[in-house]
Every structure is written in structure tokens, then in C-alpha cells.
Amino acid sequence: MSDYTVAKTLDCKGLACPMPIVRLSQEIAKIKVGEVIEMFTTDPGSLADVPSWAKSTGNAVLENKQESGVIHFFVKRQK
């Protein structure tokens, strides 16, 4: 198990497209460049969408893992 210093936790469980990336874009603006935000989703589409969002915005998904229907992302603010 990897350990990151998580600056912020974002709970998007139950939310459907496009709300997880809408919330992520708003919340990541509140942390500093280099810090990591931890995010929980249950929308299977977010498995593809969060990395696409990161690619397009120039941020990085450090890791994602799935535990009993919940997807757990670590996203690093790079810009």
C-alpha cells in the first residue's frame, strides 16, 4: 500500500457523470501545486474519466484502487 500525504479528501460516492470531475476540478483548485487530493467515486465511468480529466488538465493520477464498488483515486495537482 502506498502512502501519500493527502491534503484533501473528496467524497463523490453516488454522484453520476459529470459531477465527479466537476467537483474534482473545483476542489483541486483549493490545494497547492504538488499536493495530493484523495477522491472516492462509485460511478464506473469515472475509472476512465478521471485519468482523461488529468491528461487534459495536466495533472496526474498517482494511483487508483477498487474496493467493493468504491473507486479510490489519488490525484496530484501539477499545475
Added chain:
Amino acid sequence: MDIEKELADIKAKLEAMPGKENKLSMVIFSGDLDKQIAALIIATGAAAMGMKVVLFYTFWGTSALRDPAKKVNGKSFMGKMFGFMLPKGRNKLKLSQMHMAGMGTAMLKDLMKKKNVASLDQLFEAAGMLGVQINICQMSMDLMDLKREEMIDYPHLNVCGVATFLNDAKESAIQLFI
């Protein structure tokens, strides 16, 4: 050959190249609920991806921007008829299919709530927060006798014409028509 002049030339050409901005322009022509939901999901998604977003509401699409709580006087007879026949705001829009005298639309809204899909109200709120620009077609408003005063309160709302849309579209990396 003067290299510096050549470089300046290329620079000027690049500057004038269409689609250079990280921007989405969308025409929202349809007044169907399903299409309007799709348009707002794409718009808020694009804004979240860091894109500038401009929505150009025209023809049947403009009904979604009416505020049911606002009333204006001084409309022509035809204007009053249009006002009566057109949906009064985004929550009165109908599905393009399976409307079934309102049953289908009500069922879909119920289903969206159960599955936690954002409603048009929530999508408009998100769009406002993300800075999505809404432009309304002046000509459509004139034609249907819709007044600026009966439109919704939205932080980034403008009335304009086709030239503004074309200018936005030309600069945009993505253009869509719904």
C-alpha cells in the same frame, strides 16, 4: 531570405489559425429535455477539463432560459401566443421520445433522482460556478417576442447574434450543434 520576417509571418499565420483555443462552442437549438441535459453535461464536463465554454441558445433552445417566476407586459398578440405555447423554463421541457403525455418525462426525472444524475437545475448551477458563458440569440428572442427581463438570473448571460457565435466557434477547438 529574411529569416526574421519569415518567422513573423509564420507567427501571424498561427495566430489567425482557427480552433487554436482550448475552447468549446455549442449551439443549443433543440428544446428537448434529453438534448438539453446532454448539452449541459458536455458543457460542465468541458469546463471542468479547463476549457472555456460558450453556449449559444437559439430557436427552440431559448425556452430553457425562461424564468417561470418572471412576467413581462407589452407583448404582441403573437408574442403572447408563443409565450403560452412554449415551455416556461427548463423544468417544463419534454423528452424528444417517450414523453407519453408527461408520464415518460416524469418517470425519467424520477429515475434521474434515484440514480443521482444531476438535474438541469443542478447542471445550470454548476455551469454558473464554472464560468460557462450563455449567449442567447437575439433574433430568436425577437421572433418569439421573448424579453431579456423574463430570462433566468445567470451570472454569465448575454444576448447576441450569429457573428458572436461564429467568432467563438472559429476560435474553438470543439464546435457542437445540439
